[in-house]
Amino acid sequence: VKPLESEDLIKEYEENIGYTFPNEYKEVVKNYNGARPEFKEFKSKQGRRKKARVFEFLFSFNKYDKWSIWGLNNWKGDMRDWNIDGKIENMVGFAGDPFGNLICFDKTNGHIVFVDHETLNIEPVADSFTEFINSLRKS
Template sequence: MGLKKWIFVEGAVDDATIATVEKLFEVTFPQDYKDCVKKFNGGYPEPNNFDYDNGAQGVFNDLISFTNADLNIKMFHEFAQDSFTNGIIPFGRDPFGNLLCFDYRFNKEVPLIIFFDHEEIEDEAIIPICNTFTELLDKLYSIE
């Protein structure tokens, strides 16, 4: 179990770029995530499967890029300001358009890791995954 490597990385991100995004969202990202995205911006983890507490399986397809012109983390600012999703900041995606997110709604210092299902409404859209970004990476495994 646990992360082995990242593929299709877009290039390093510096502290200033991360700080700009944090200011936009009015949050401080967890240090483990910042350390990861500095090296593996936009990358795809291998292995990439994880389990929810209920036994269902999820897929961590890729980190949302800080630098990609077509799809970058800043594009989720409006999502994070919506009345229902206020305080939920996406950092990754699954292959089906759903989001892996930091949930700052209940703790501004230590956000939980959640899955946001874009086809569900309100509370059914949010599924808890784990407590920290490192815990998520440690849960990753291959089904092969």
């Protein structure tokens, strides 16, 4: 866990991206900013199949931490190659896996999705952050 420098950083980030995070997520960030969960395994949906995935770490809201949410969702800046066709513009990555992929909020509906960094395929995971957290299993 990386102590959150200020709870105002969450609000500032929400204003910056034009999206309000669910309260459950904000509470997790306040208590576990940048943490690595004990229960890591979840499933994404690839058509009719489900694929096991790993939640490695939660992004930090501290602006200058290595894995800061501020830099890891910069689709028009450093990460523009991820968004060449605008496909992931409505995604807000909040966590990563061990392989460089993102676990994101879909700003259009609040659902949780998995974004494969090699193919940019977007795979549904859960209808809400709470459902996502409740689905995590020990790997």
